[in-house]
Amino acid sequence: MATQTIAGNPTTKKKLVRRLVSDNSQQIRRTVQAVFAALNVWLGIQFILWVRYCEQGGAGLNVPRPAGAEGWLPIAGMMNAKYFFLTGHVPAIHPAAMVLFLAFVLMSLFLKKAFCSWLCPVGTFSEYLWKIGSRIFGRNLRLPKWADISLRGLKYLLLGLFVFVIGTMSSEAILDFMSTPYGLIADVKMLNFFRDIGQTAAIVIGLLVLLSMLVKNFWCRYACPYGALMGIASLLSPTKIRRDAEACIDCGKCSKACPSGLSVDKLVQIRTVECTACMTCVAVCPAQDALQFALPPRNAATPAQRWRRRALSPMAFAAVLAFLFFGLVIVAKTTGHWQTNLPRAAYMNLVSHAKEAAHPGM
Ligand code: SF4
Numbered sequence: 171m172a173t174q175t176i177a178g179n180p181t182t183k184k185k186l187v188r189r190l191v192s193d194n195s196q197q198i199r200r201t202v203q204a205v206f207a208a209l210n211v212w213l214g215i216q217f218i219l220w221v222r223y224c225e226q227g228g229a230g231l232n233v234p235r236p237a238g239a240e241g242w243l244p245i246a247g248m249m250n251a252k253y254f255f256l257t258g259h260v261p262a263i264h265p266a267a268m269v270l271f272l273a274f275v276l277m278s279l280f281l282k283k284a285f286c287s288w289l290c291p292v293g294t295f296s297e298y299l300w301k302i303g304s305r306i307f308g309r310n311l312r313l314p315k316w317a318d319i320s321l322r323g324l325k326y327l328l329l330g331l332f333v334f335v336i337g338t339m340s341s342e343a344i345l346d347f348m349s350t351p352y353g354l355i356a357d358v359k360m361l362n363f364f365r366d367i368g369q370t371a372a373i374v375i376g377l378l379v380l381l382s383m384l385v386k387n388f389w390c391r392y393a394c395p396y397g398a399l400m401g402i403a404s405l406l407s408p409t410k411i412r413r414d415a416e417a418c419i420d421c422g423k424c425s426k427a428c429p430s431g432l433s434v435d436k437l438v439q440i441r442t443v444e445c446t447a448c449m450t451c452v453a454v455c456p457a458q459d460a461l462q463f464a465l466p467p468r469n470a471a472t473p474a475q476r477w478r479r480r481a482l483s484p485m486a487f488a489a490v491l492a493f494l495f496f497g498l499v500i501v502a503k504t505t506g507h508w509q510t511n512l513p514r515a516a517y518m519n520l521v522s523h524a525k526e527a528a529h530p531g532m
């Protein structure tokens with residue numbers, strides 16, 4: 171149907187072919203986020219109980235050390251991954267940190283930055299913060315383009331710093347670092363940082379929480395070096411958000427809904443490192459086969475034929491995530507590459523003297 175624009179230019183309004191089945195990606199994503207957050211809470215409680223048991227010289231609830239807590243040691247994960255690729259040996263100290271790091275990188279290689287919007291507890295927390303902020307303040311702020319682009323560089327700067335330091339370390343240097351008291355209980359040091367948090371750190375965290383309420387995904391978008399790394403890996407992902415120009419009615423709902431502020435309705439595929447594969451855009455799209463998280467389309471005449479067996483359903487998406495995550499964890503556990511095999515007595519001695527374990531570089 172030909173219509174007139176306000177400026178008088180003739181345009182063609184496309185006919186909407188409504189979706190046959192309503193989208194459930196956000197329900198599935200929120201369920202995955204909740205399960206992963208609960209898993210982290212469980213690991214956190216177990217880890218605190220274990221630390222207290224060691225600190226009290228064997229008094230209190232005797233629980234095993236949860237190696238999964240090493241997921242919160244991304245730098246150890248990167249260092250150990252380098253050690254593994256240099257030597258071909260799985261490191262004996264904090265192997266779980268490496269296994270989890272590699273699982274998250276693999277996810278990014280196949281499913282864009284899905285780790286950030288489907289699994290990462292900080293990402294989940296950030297998402298709820300901006301939603302709460304939007305309710306309190308009526309809307310979220312959008313930074314001017316120049317500020318947004320400059321701030322986005324910050325996370326790459328931080329990542330570059332870590333990559334530079336780790337890049338200069340030999341396998342022997344990594345092993346030496348991990349074998350120091352600090353390296354052995356890096357997870358306990360991290361916990362103690364939050365237990366004995368200083369005034370400056372508390373103010374910075376408070377400020378980040380406030381900014382995350384005002385600006386969508388402030389931490390993830392501007393400051394998270396882990397997300398920056400996942401974004402770079404995600405450039406290789408064969409699956410992406412892809413728009414079918416024929417099926418699309420140019421309503422612009424996808425762009426309006428995108429938490430990363432991407433111009434989804436203007437592109438045929440979303441390559442950018444900023445796409446977290448959250449599928450919010452897909453959820454709001456009203457047109458059948460117009461927007462999907464998919465492999466490249468088939469060369470066919472109709473949208474339905476183009477995306478047949480190319481689009482990934484939200485359930486299949488969650489299944490691939492679960493396969494990569496649990497697959498690697500199970501392989502690591504069954505091959506004995508999950509736990510740091512340090513005797514309990516050694517841990518008790520190290521944890522009870524954690525204050526004296528200084529960073530080797532300091
Ligand atoms: S383009 Fe879609 S999947 Fe990517 S961040 Fe925006 S809403 Fe999420």
Ligand code: SF4
Pocket residue numbers: 413417418419420421422423424425434435454455456457460461
């Ligand atoms: S939501 Fe986006 S992809 Fe879907 S019809 Fe509207 S403009 Fe096209």
